[in-house]
Amino acid sequence: MKVEQISIFIENKSGRLAEVTRVLGEAGINIRALSLADTSDFGILRLIVNDREKAKQVLKERGFTVSKTEVVAVEVPDCPGGLSQILQSLDRESINVEYMYAFVERCGENAVIIFRFDETDKAIKALIGSGFTVLAGERLYAM
C-alpha cells in the first residue's frame, strides 16, 4: 500500500529544474505528481513517476543526487472538507505529517493526496481504519 517517490537535490541556480525534466523527458519517463520544496540555497524536487527505477538511474548518470522514499497516496473526495477529514483521523492517532502534496486525478471525482509520514505503517492502518482509500503504488504509476 506504499508508493515509491523519488527525491532529487537541486541547487538554486538557473536551469537545474529544466535539466531534470529534460533528462526525464528524453528517457521517456512520465511525471505523475510533483512537489518542489525550496530554500534560498537549494530545493528538493519530489516526484511520482511511471518508471522510478529508470528515472533514478538516468538522473544519477547525470550527476544528480537521488533518493527513494516511501510515501502514502490517499484518495480524498474532491469537495469542501475532504482533506480536513483525513487530517482529523491522523490527528486522533497522533500521527505527524512530514509533508504532503496533492494532485487531482484526471477525469475522476477524487483528488489524490501524497503524504510523507515518519510512521508510515501506523498511518496506513489509521487511514484504512477510518474508511479512506489508500492507493497502491502500481495504480498510481499507471494512472
Added chain:
Amino acid sequence: MMYNEEFETLPRQALEALQFKRLQATVGRVYGSVPFYRQAFEKAGVRPESVKSLEDLQRLPFTLKQDMRDSYPYALFAAPMDDIVRIHASSGTTGKPTVVGYTRKDIEIWSELMARSLAAAGVHKGDIIHNSYGYGLFTGGLGAHYGAERLGASVIPMSGGNTRKQIMIMKDFGSTVLTCTPSYSLFMAEAAKEEGIDFRSLKLHVGIFGAEPWSEAMRGEIEAKLNLCAIDIYGLSEIMGPGVAIECREAKKGLHIWEDHFIPEIIDPQTGAVLPEGERGELVITTITKEGIPLIRYRTRDITSLTYEPCACGRTHARLSRMTGRSDDMLIIRGVNVFPSQIESILMRIEGVEPHYLLIVDRKENLDTLEVQVEVDEQLFSDEIKVLQALSHQVEKEIKDLLGVTCKVRLVEPRTLARTEGKATRVIDKRTLS
C-alpha cells in the same frame, strides 16, 4: 621616540656579538632540558659546542608547528612548571592547540618588546590605548595590554566584539590609540558611520594593526576612514605574541624585528636552504632569550623577505617586508588561523564519510567572510528540508565552536566542486592583497 634606545640602536657588530652569546646559552638550555631538542640535535649530528659562530645556526634542525602539536601540552617547556606564570595557546589545529608557557622573565621581555613596538609606532606615556585585540588564550589582548602598561600609557582592555560600545567608549574616553585587527578597524569605521559618529571627531592618532595579512591599499583605506596613522605589527604566539616586529612611524618601510631577542632567517620553503638578504621566502625565527619555550629555527610559514639596510628611524634591527602569504595552506580569517583540514575533520565527524567541500573566503564590507560549500551525496541527502537545514546549521555551529569563525554553509550538488588532477581545490581566496 625609542623605548630602549641603547638596544634599539646597537651597532651591528655589538648586536651580533650579543646574539651569538645568547644563542649559545639557548642552545645549551634546550639541549639540557628538552628531550625533543636533545634528540633532534643528535639526529642532526650537532652538539651545543658545535655552535662556534652565528653562521653555525644553519647547522641546527628546524622546529615545526607539528613538533609543538606532538609535544602537547608541555613537552617543549624548558622551564619547570613552578617557574611558568602564564600559559597561552593558539587555535587548535586538527584538534590540539599549540601551547606556550612564559616565565616571569619572558613576560617582562614580552612587555618590553611590546612597549618598544608601541613607541616605534609613535605611542607614548599619556596616550589612551583602546585595546580591541581579544583577551584570553589568544596572545593579542594581553600582549598589547602589558606593553601598554610597561610604556606607562593608559590602557582600556576592551577585547573584541560589541562594536557599538567600542565606539561609545572611544568617543567618551578620548582614546588616542587603537589596537585591533585591520579588518575590525574598518568594520568599526562602518559601524560608527551608521551611528552618525565621524572618526575625525575622535582623538585617535595611531592604530596598530596585526594578526592578519593586509595590504598597502587597505592601509590607505584605514587611514582615510579612521583618520589615523596605521602601523603594521607582527607576532605569533609560538615565538612570543604581538610585538615580535613592527613598522616604525618614521619610515613605515618594513617591520623591525627585535634582533637582540630573535634571530630571523629567510629560507626556501621547499629546500630549507637559507636565502640571501632581500629574497622572498619563509621566515624562520630562533628565540635567544626565552625561558618557557625557547624555539630553535621555528618555521613560521609566513612568506616575507629581510633587509639589514639602515633605516631612517635610526634603529639598527633588520626589517621584514610585509607578509604576503603562507607556505602552508593556513588561512587567516578575521585574525583566526584556519586550516582547511580542521573543517574537513568537522565535516567527516558529522557525515562519517570524506566529504567534498570548498572553502570560499572573501572580504565583504571590510570583513572576512567564509562560505563552506558541501556536496550533497546520497548518504547526506534527505527528502526533508528540515533535515538538510539542520545539517547546515550543525556544521556552522561546530565550526563556530571549534574555530571561533562564523561561516555560512551552502549545500551544493555533487561534482560541482572543481577537481583538478584528481585532487580537489579546497580553497578559493577571493581577498586581494597587494
